[in-house]
Amino acid sequence: MDLDRSVRITRIVDWTLVCLFVATAVLFIVLLLDLPPRATLFPWFITSSMVIVAAVYSIGNLAKPERWDTPPQNINENGIADHEETNAATVGASALKGRSREIIHMFLAIYALAISIAMLGHLIAVPLFVFIYILIRREKWWFAIGGAVLIWALIQIVFIDVMNIQFPNPYLNDWFGI
Amino acid sequence: MSEVAFIANAFLNGFISVLEFSVFGAMMVGIVAGMIVGLIPGLGGLIAQILLIPFALQMEPLHAYVMLLGVYAVTTQTDSIPAVLLGVPGTAAALATSLDGYPMAKRGEAGRALCASYYASIFGTFVAAGIFILFLPGLRALVLNFSSPEFFTMILLGLVMASSLSGKSPSRGLLMGGLGLIISMIGQAPATGDTRFAGEILYLWEGMPLIPVVLGIFAIPEVVDLAVRNTTIASTNAGEKVSGIVTGFVDCLQNWWLIIKCSVIGVVTGFIPGLGGAVAEWMSYAVAVTSDKAPDSFGKGNVRGVIAPETGTASHKPGAIIPTVAFGIPGNNAMAILLVVFVMLGLRPGPEMLDQQLDLTFTMVSVVIIGNIVAALLALILQRWLVKLCFIRANLLVPFILAAMIVGASFTRLSFGDIIVFVLAGTLGYVFKHADWPRVPLIMGLIMGRIAEPYLFSTVDRYGYEWLYTRPIVAVLIVFIFLVLAAPYWRKWRRQNRLQVHGGKG
Numbered sequence: 001m002d003l004d005r006s007v008r009i010t011r012i013v014d015w016t017l018v019c020l021f022v023a024t025a026v027l028f029i030v031l032l033l034d035l036p037p038r039a040t041l042f043p044w045f046i047t048s049s050m051v052i053v054a055a056v057y058s059i060g061n062l063a064k065p066e067r068w069d070t071p072p073q074n075i076n077e078n079g080i081a082d083h084e085e086t087n088a089a090t091v092g093a094s095a096l097k098g099r100s101r102e103i104i105h106m107f108l109a110i111y112a113l114a115i116s117i118a119m120l121g122h123l124i125a126v127p128l129f130v131f132i133y134i135l136i137r138r139e140k141w142w143f144a145i146g147g148a149v150l151i152w153a154l155i156q157i158v159f160i161d162v163m164n165i166q167f168p169n170p171y172l173n174d175w176f177g178i
Numbered sequence: 179m180s181e182v183a184f185i186a187n188a189f190l191n192g193f194i195s196v197l198e199f200s201v202f203g204a205m206m207v208g209i210v211a212g213m214i215v216g217l218i219p220g221l222g223g224l225i226a227q228i229l230l231i232p233f234a235l236q237m238e239p240l241h242a243y244v245m246l247l248g249v250y251a252v253t254t255q256t257d258s259i260p261a262v263l264l265g266v267p268g269t270a271a272a273l274a275t276s277l278d279g280y281p282m283a284k285r286g287e288a289g290r291a292l293c294a295s296y297y298a299s300i301f302g303t304f305v306a307a308g309i310f311i312l313f314l315p316g317l318r319a320l321v322l323n324f325s326s327p328e329f330f331t332m333i334l335l336g337l338v339m340a341s342s343l344s345g346k347s348p349s350r351g352l353l354m355g356g357l358g359l360i361i362s363m364i365g366q367a368p369a370t371g372d373t374r375f376a377g378e379i380l381y382l383w384e385g386m387p388l389i390p391v392v393l394g395i396f397a398i399p400e401v402v403d404l405a406v407r408n409t410t411i412a413s414t415n416a417g418e419k420v421s422g423i424v425t426g427f428v429d430c431l432q433n434w435w436l437i438i439k440c441s442v443i444g445v446v447t448g449f450i451p452g453l454g455g456a457v458a459e460w461m462s463y464a465v466a467v468t469s470d471k472a473p474d475s476f477g478k479g480n481v482r483g484v485i486a487p488e489t490g491t492a493s494h495k496p497g498a499i500i501p502t503v504a505f506g507i508p509g510n511n512a513m514a515i516l517l518v519v520f521v522m523l524g525l526r527p528g529p530e531m532l533d534q535q536l537d538l539t540f541t542m543v544s545v546v547i548i549g550n551i552v553a554a555l556l557a558l559i560l561q562r563w564l565v566k567l568c569f570i571r572a573n574l575l576v577p578f579i580l581a582a583m584i585v586g587a588s589f590t591r592l593s594f595g596d597i598i599v600f601v602l603a604g605t606l607g608y609v610f611k612h613a614d615w616p617r618v619p620l621i622m623g624l625i626m627g628r629i630a631e632p633y634l635f636s637t638v639d640r641y642g643y644e645w646l647y648t649r650p651i652v653a654v655l656i657v658f659i660f661l662v663l664a665a666p667y668w669r670k671w672r673r674q675n676r677l678q679v680h681g682g683k684g
Contacts (some may be wrong), residue, residue, distance in 0.1 A: 010613060010614075013609065017609075017610075017615060018353065021356065028363075031374070031375055035367070035372050035374060036370060038367075038369050038370050038635075039369060039370040039372040040367075041369070041634065041638060042363065042367075042627075042630070042631040042634050042635065043360075043363055043374070045634060099406050102405075102406045103402060103406055103608075106402045106405050106406060107402065107605065107608075110580065110604065113580065113584060114584070114597045114600075117584065117588070117594070117597055118594045118597065126581045126584065126585060127581075129577065129580075129581065130577040130578065130581055133576070133577040133580075134573065134574070134577055139571075139573050139574060143574065147574075147577065147578065151581050159232075159585065163236045167588065168588070168592055168593055
C-alpha cells in the first residue's frame with residue numbers, strides 16, 4: 001500500500017508513543033516491586049490494568065491500519081456525515097504544513113529561554129528574550145525596548161516587590177558567589 | 179421544605195457574595211482579561227486562564243476562584259465578534275456561529291447577529307442555572323449517600339468517559355489517561371509516605387507539579403503554532419457600526435423553545451467529562467437545522483444558526499461546574515485547569531461542595547451568570563473597538579505570552595525544576611496535539627489519580643474487596659464503565675451497518 005508521507009509520519013509517531021507508554025508502564029511496574037504492598041495498591045489496581053488494557057486496545061487498532069488511518073465520522077440519522085469537531089487548536093492548522101523549520105526554531109527559542117533563566121535568572125533572561133525575539137522578527141526596535149522594559153517592570157515590581165516572590169538564584173550567581 | 183430553604187439560602191448567599199466589592203473587582207479582572215484574550219483568534223479562554231494562574235495563586239482563594247471563573251464565563255462571548263464581523267472563528271465555540279453570523283454581517287445584519295449571540299448566551303446561562311437548581315436536591319441526595327467506594331468508582335467512570343470521548347480514538351484517550359495516572363503517582367505514596375518513581379530527584383519527591391505540566395501541555399503548542407503562523411487574522415474592514423439591540427432580543431424571544439432545547443444540550447454535554455463546548459455547539463446547531471422549516475437557509479445567514487450554538491456553549495459552562503465540584507471530575511479543558519488551581523488553593527471537590535460549601539458552589543454559578551451579563555453589556559458597548567485587537571500581529575503577542583507563561587510556571591515550587599517540567603511538557607504537548615492524541619485525559623488522570631488513590635486506599639481498608647459486588651451504586655457505575663468502553667465498538671458496528679444500507683441504496 002502506497003502511503004502518503006504525512007500518514008506514514010503519523011503512524012510512526014503513533015507507534016513510538018504507544019511503545020513509550022508501554023515501556024513506561026513496565027518500568028513503573030518493575031519499580032513497584034521494591035515497595036511495601038500498601039504503597040502499591042493503587043498503582044497495581046488501576047494503572048497497570050488500565051495501561052495494559054489500553055495498550056492491547058491500541059495494538060488491536062494499529063494492527064488494522066486501514067481503520068486507523070480513517071478517522072471515524074459521526075453519521076446522523078439521515079446517513080450524512082456530521083460536521084467534524086474542530087478545536088481552537090486546529091483553526092489555521094493547515095497554515096503550519098511545510099513549516100517544520102520554523103517550528104524547530106520556535107522550540108529552540110523556548111529551550112534557550114529556559115536555559116538562560118537558569119543561568120541569568122528571570123529578571124534578566126525574560127526581558128532579554130522579549131527584546132531579542134521582537135528584534136529578530138523585524139518589528140520596530142522601540143517596541144522591543146518597550147516590551148522588555150514592561151516585562152522587567154512586571155517581574156520586578158509586581159512579582160518581586162509587591163507579591164514577594166523569591167525566584168530561584170541563577171546558576172551564574174552561584175558560580176561567581178554573587 | 180427545609181431542603182428548599184437550605185438551597186435558596188445558599189443561592190442567595192452565593193449570589194450576594196459575588197456582589198461584594200473586592201469579589202466583584204476580582205471577577206471584573208477575570209472578565210476583562212477573558213474578553214480581551216478570548217477575542218484574539220488562536221489564543222482563546224484557556225490561554226487567558228493560564229496567564230492569570232500566577233496571580234491567582236497569590237490571591238485569597240475566593241478572589242482567585244472568582245477571577246478565573248470570570249475568565250471562564252466570558253471567553254465565548256467575545257469570540258463571536260471576529261466570527262461574525264470577520265468570518266474568523268478564533269475558538270471552536272465560535273465556529274458554528276460564524277457559519278450564519280458572517281453571512282448576516284455581509285448583508286448588513288452584523289449588529290443583529292452579535293446582539294442575538296449575546297442575548298442567547300445570557301438566556302442559555304439562565305436556563306442552565308435553573309436546571310442546576312432544579313436538579314440540585316436530587317444530586318445532593320445522591321452525592322451525600324456516596325462513600326469512598328462510590329467516589330472512587332465515579333472518578334474511574336469520569337476518567338474512562340473522558341478518555342473515550344475526547345478526540346477521535348478512544349484507545350488513544352485511554353492510553354493518555356493511563357499515562358496521567360502513572361505521572362500522578364510520582365512522589366510520596368499517600369498511604370505510607372514511601373517515595374515512588376522519583377529516584378534520587380528531590381524535586382519529584384513532592385510529586386509532579388500540576389501547573390507547569392498543564393501550562394506546558396496546553397499552552398506551549400498554541401503559542402508555537404501562533405508564532406509559526408504569524409498572521410494578522412483578517413484584512414476585512416472591521417469598522418462597521420453595530421446596531422440591533424432590540425432586534426437581537428426579539429429574535430431570542432421568538433426562539434425561546436430553541437434556547438431551552440439548546441440549554442438542555444449544553445448542560446448535559448457540560449456534565450459529561452470529555453465533551454467540550456464544541457460538541458454542545460455543534461449539537462445545538464444540528465438541533466436548530468433539523469427543527470427548522472427551511473433547513474436550506476442555514477449557512478446563508480439564518481439567525482437561529484447564531485442563537486443555537488451560542489446558547490449551547492453558554493449553558494455548557496454551568497453544567498461543567500457540577501461534576502467538577504461534586505465529584506472532582508472536570509467537564510472540559512478549562513474546568514480541568516480550574517480544578518488544578520482550586521485544589522492548589524485548598525478547595526476539596528466532593529460532597530461538602532453540595533452541603534457545607536454549597537454557598538461557594540453557588541458563588542461559582544453566580545459568577546458565570548453575572549459574568550455573562552456584564553460581558554454582554556461590555557461587548558455591546560465596546561465591540562467596535564474590541565475587534566481591533568484581532569489585528570495585533572503574533573510577533574508582538576508571542577514573546578509576552580511566552581514570558582508570562584514561563585514566569586507563571588516557575589511559581590509552583592520556585593525551582594528551576596518547574597521550568598524543566600514546563601518545557602518538557604510543552605514539547606510532549608506539541609507532539610500530542612499534532613499527532614491527534616487527546617491531552618485532556620492526561621491532565622484528568624494527573625489530577626484525578628491524586629484524588630482517587632486515597633479513596634481506593636480507605637475503601638480497601640474498610641471494606642476489603644467486597645465493595646466491588648456488595649454496593650449497588652458501585653455496581654451500577656461499573657456497568658456504566660463497561661458500557662462506555664463498549665460504546666465505540668457499538669457505534670462502529672452501527673456506522674458500518676448504515677454505510678452498508680446507504681451503499682446498497684446507492
